[in-house]
Amino acid sequence: MAKDKKLVEAITSMEEDFAQWYTDVVKKAELIDYSSVRGCMILRPNGYAIWENIQKELDRRFKETGVENVYMPMFIPESLLQKEKDHVEGFAPEVAWVTHGGLEPLQERLCVRPTSETLFCDLYANIVQSYRDLPKLYNQWCSVVRWEKTTRPFLRSMEFLWQEGHTAHATAEEAEERTVQMLNVYADFCEQVLAIPMIKGRKTDKEKFAGAHATYTIEALMHDGKALQSGTSHNFGDGFAQAFGIQYTDKENKLSYVHQTSWGMSTRIIGAVIMVHGDDSGLVLPPRIAPVQVMVIPIAQHKEGVLEKAREVAAKLTADFRVKVDDSDKSPGWKFSEQEMRGIPVRIELGPKDIEANQAVIVRRDTREKIVVSLDEIETELAKVLDTMQAEMLERARTHRDNHTYTAANYDEFKDIVANKPGFVKAMWCGDLECEMKIKEDTTATSRCMPFEQEEISGTCVCCGKPAKTMVYWGKAY
Amino acid sequence: MAKDKKLVEAITSMEEDFAQWYTDVVKKAELIDYSSVRGCMILRPNGYAIWENIQKELDRRFKETGVENVYMPMFIPESLLQKEKDHVEGFAPEVAWVTHGGLEPLQERLCVRPTSETLFCDLYANIVQSYRDLPKLYNQWCSVVRWEKTTRPFLRSMEFLWQEGHTAHATAEEAEERTVQMLNVYADFCEQVLAIPMIKGRKTDKEKFAGAHATYTIEALMHDGKALQSGTSHNFGDGFAQAFGIQYTDKENKLSYVHQTSWGMSTRIIGAVIMVHGDDSGLVLPPRIAPVQVMVIPIAQHKEGVLEKAREVAAKLTADFRVKVDDSDKSPGWKFSEQEMRGIPVRIELGPKDIEANQAVIVRRDTREKIVVSLDEIETELAKVLDTMQAEMLERARTHRDNHTYTAANYDEFKDIVANKPGFVKAMWCGDLECEMKIKEDTTATSRCMPFEQEEISGTCVCCGKPAKTMVYWGKAY
Structure with missing residues (x-):
């Protein structure tokens, strides 16, 4: 421990x-x-x-x-x-x-x-x-x-x-x-x-x-x-x-x-x-499920009015968002790391110069993108950022999945993909338990499902060559 | 079964x-x-x-x-x-x-x-x-x-x-x-x-x-x-x-x-x-905890427009209350009994004559009081009825408790109360385990608590007569 x-x-x-x-x-x-x-x-x-x-x-x-x-x-x-x-x-x-x-x-x-x-x-x-x-x-x-x-x-x-x-x-x-x-x-x-x-x-x-x-x-x-x-x-x-x-x-x-x-x-x-x-800085939580969506982090919080303003901004946002202020005595850098490790979707950085300019900096956890916003429009801007982040996280996950989904027309291709390209393999299957067992034994990949959205990759089973009944998603699994 | x-x-x-x-x-x-x-x-x-x-x-x-x-x-x-x-x-x-x-x-x-x-x-x-x-x-x-x-x-x-x-x-x-x-x-x-x-x-x-x-x-x-x-x-x-x-x-x-x-x-x-x-008709739930607060029961629901109006009233109330319509093919009397057994705080009776008069009848589960209300004011009237019911249920429970809380100055009184008057008994106690055990053995009453709100009933323990340390609530318990 x-x-x-x-x-x-x-x-x-x-x-x-x-x-x-x-x-x-x-x-x-x-x-x-x-x-x-x-x-x-x-x-x-x-x-x-x-x-x-x-x-x-x-x-x-x-x-x-x-x-x-x-x-x-x-x-x-x-x-x-x-x-x-x-x-x-x-x-x-x-x-x-x-x-x-x-x-x-x-x-x-x-x-x-x-x-x-x-x-x-x-x-x-x-x-x-x-x-x-x-x-x-x-x-x-x-x-x-x-x-x-x-x-x-x-x-x-x-x-x-x-x-x-x-x-x-x-x-x-x-x-x-x-x-x-x-x-x-x-x-x-x-x-x-x-x-x-x-x-x-x-x-x-x-x-x-x-x-x-x-x-x-x-x-x-x-x-x-x-x-x-x-x-x-x-x-x-x-x-x-x-x-x-x-x-x-x-x-x-x-x-x-x-x-x-x-x-x-x-x-x-x-x-x-x-x-x-997740990424190498820790967890990344989609805004809609995150217990804390926004961490307000004061910069130079010992300076007069900073902590008060941070709390004021947080209080204003509480009606629409799940917000916290990190008012601990740690350094801002340390607080950033903790917020990132915990996957809190955005942080709001707020320092003396921001306050003077009536603005704050929203930082997205997933892309690290920094968005300077006026404090007068922070609710609507924050809502936009969180919505965009939610949508882009789904799209990124979909792209990653599609880029790691392969099609195997024959057993050599199938074995090569499972051995060298982590992801899903789409391949035809005759429906026999024997082929399913052989594939698992040869490659450690298991049948994940017979998808509702079927494709006709070929007419024959990727394993035995007999007439195929259905397309199956295969893969190594947790 | x-x-x-x-x-x-x-x-x-x-x-x-x-x-x-x-x-x-x-x-x-x-x-x-x-x-x-x-x-x-x-x-x-x-x-x-x-x-x-x-x-x-x-x-x-x-x-x-x-x-x-x-x-x-x-x-x-x-x-x-x-x-x-x-x-x-x-x-x-x-x-x-x-x-x-x-x-x-x-x-x-x-x-x-x-x-x-x-x-x-x-x-x-x-x-x-x-x-x-x-x-x-x-x-x-x-x-x-x-x-x-x-x-x-x-x-x-x-x-x-x-x-x-x-x-x-x-x-x-x-x-x-x-x-x-x-x-x-x-x-x-x-x-x-x-x-x-x-x-x-x-x-x-x-x-x-x-x-x-x-x-x-x-x-x-x-x-x-x-x-x-x-x-x-x-x-x-x-x-x-x-x-x-x-x-x-x-x-x-x-x-x-x-x-x-x-x-x-x-x-x-x-x-x-x-x-x-609860009472002899079944459960009575306080409005604030009741899963269903209002059951709308149409009267003569086979008549044109009755069921529609019942649903319309329920839909209007759904924004502020937990409401259901009993549109089953049972008789109204049967529905009343079921609503009462389940302890649903109020029912709204709505028949052809009510609809004609633009009114409904709210019936309280606890008092059976019937309140005729205009359909135009049903939300505010219902809110009032439920608030009143909630408050009166607490008061009724408090009165019942106070009417069944007794004071015993000596052990004969104590034993008589426990034997003949179900409720709490307030009595003084010396603080010794021995007296607590004796009281339980003699009467089956146990010490419920030493209340924060103390009273000085007498100077001596109700059991042994030695100087008292504290007042205790005693009673038979579940």
Whole structure:
């Protein structure tokens, strides 16, 4: 543990060692700390505040589609977890087991939820009787536990925060519609708020969720050319409903099984924000998600009237922006470094000469562009700068992704790209598990998704040469 | 599980069987459902939405005092839990133990947090070095687990939702100030938002938190005359700091231990809302906390224009109020019963004759008072009705509490009151544990708190007759 944590030391350069750069940023921006529990992270105020903003935005978007929030128990009895065969096979190897309560051993052990399909199914079996009770559109914000061997801040940890939506519908069509609707909510949120462009598509059977009929995904490309699965939406058909006996009487008084979906996004997405937008000075947060959007930094603050003016400007901006003043006794240069490390979208520099000229200097975190503005027009100018920055961050991320998306017409090309050009590879696939496994074994690239926007690159599978069924995005992934 | 859950059956009367009335309300208002996990509750949308509003209000009030949110792991290694002696003695008998991760036994077992003092101490020991790092004012929203034998919706369950604030300060004075400050935040919130008047005071040593130097509490009186501890705030002094080695260098470069506090409020407070305000028709929610404040119920909605007008009125009110229209195909009487069971503060009845007269009828949930208002003035009239209702609910609760608060000058009086008059008893106490234990054994009443507002009822302890040190509120409690 560094004894002088305030010191903004140089961090490892991205090009030199991207993994170390990532760890440095996460620690130095004080997003996370490690805990005494192996594999569990502490979300510190700077990190948790990002999650709070993500929650606020997503929650609003969910509720606009009719979703209601609930809270389910964190424990699942072993017998309940075992009710759906594929599901238990997928999760049992990686759950934490509670075996004792107080001083006594339990009669049946309980797992700490890795996900809550089984609990929601149990509830729906109890409260859904008639078509009038449908649809059920429930969501919960909670933490889940998966017993991972190797962990990494935000990207993979034993416990993480997420939301999990679980819906029950009268028809298969409605369930499919909801599955895609929620994927679109995720993709729009990521693009509009996090400035991360997404590839939307369907997972192959090999990569789909344990127990799902179909899994849809949004995939993003990180700065180092690796892919990150950023949110998923599953259509369960009536598989869980049959296993748990969730039936309703329809208008003709006939008993039918419900059709279900689930969909989730986790703190993992904060890892994407860091790896898409960050640079060698630290974090860069898109204005719409930044807990602090503007840091006002007085220059020569010991001089009369400077600190007062800085506070006055900040107070004026507080109505429309999330603003702070750094009035600590550090040097301006030090304050700049801290503001940059924390990814605060803009700083406003304000010194005696600025005050005399009734102006201030807005400095963008992403481009370092300096914009001199009159104090009379600072609100409108600041709004413009933040809007421009938000839009340009998305465009920069899109350009980076497009520049690192390749097309492979045959297997030699495919292998060469995966080996030498970090990014997505678009290639045709026959649909056979065997080819998917071979590609992974040969190259370590996995199928990311079968995108909704298909292209006909060639007529044959890039691996086996047999007739192709679909175009797939491939890539190395986190 | 009732097959026709829509049917609003009569619930048990409060006077007949208060405990059964409570359970009926909780189930029929669809606040909670029981789960497959013994002792764990499901918070359904109607129940969780109340918690969301409580969170929003409290979180804003916390942040106004400088508090920042974090998230700590849900697991605590056994060795960490054992670092503070009193604390582990208090909690070890009632924790859930994780002993296996995936397929393997753990080297050290982990408890599921019953509270997170130990984790926050561990973090503070790592991140606090200098006086510049103080104070640390952290809070988290999470669930905790306590292995209870007997459970009751909201009031006592194995897992429950809460917030826990944990602060570290340079001086004992600052810690004491913060402890009282947060108690006041709770008390103000309960009075202003939940319309529940609170007695503020200090717990006796017997009743204080495991490891605390002093515990402050807010105590409320339920409709049946039993007390409910509604929120607590603890001053730890430097006890935890010494056990965990949390030291900082002050301005003179001298090493000192920090002084700490913690404070929490849980979903238990929803139990208080139910038991203070409810009646034989179900829940009654104070307007400021109600997820839906106004239910517009069309009368003769099959008649032309009625449903349209109801929606139009609701749409107009949506800017200022949380409004819904019940446009289901149930009868108006049925809709009234449902709205009453759910505790929605007012309904607006709107039929063809009302529309013709350009009016509507506002009906208060608490008093059943009917107020005919012009549709042109419905926003201002509604605001008035809701404000009045909020204020009167608080006054009614205060009157009920005051009418059920008794004074005992001697032990015979004391025993007679506890046996025959449900409510608080004010009586003097010598300060000895022995008397406190005897009173509990003789009467089942416990010391609720030593109130900040002291009165001199007599000079001697109500139990032993020795000189009295302090006045205490006693009562049977949930």
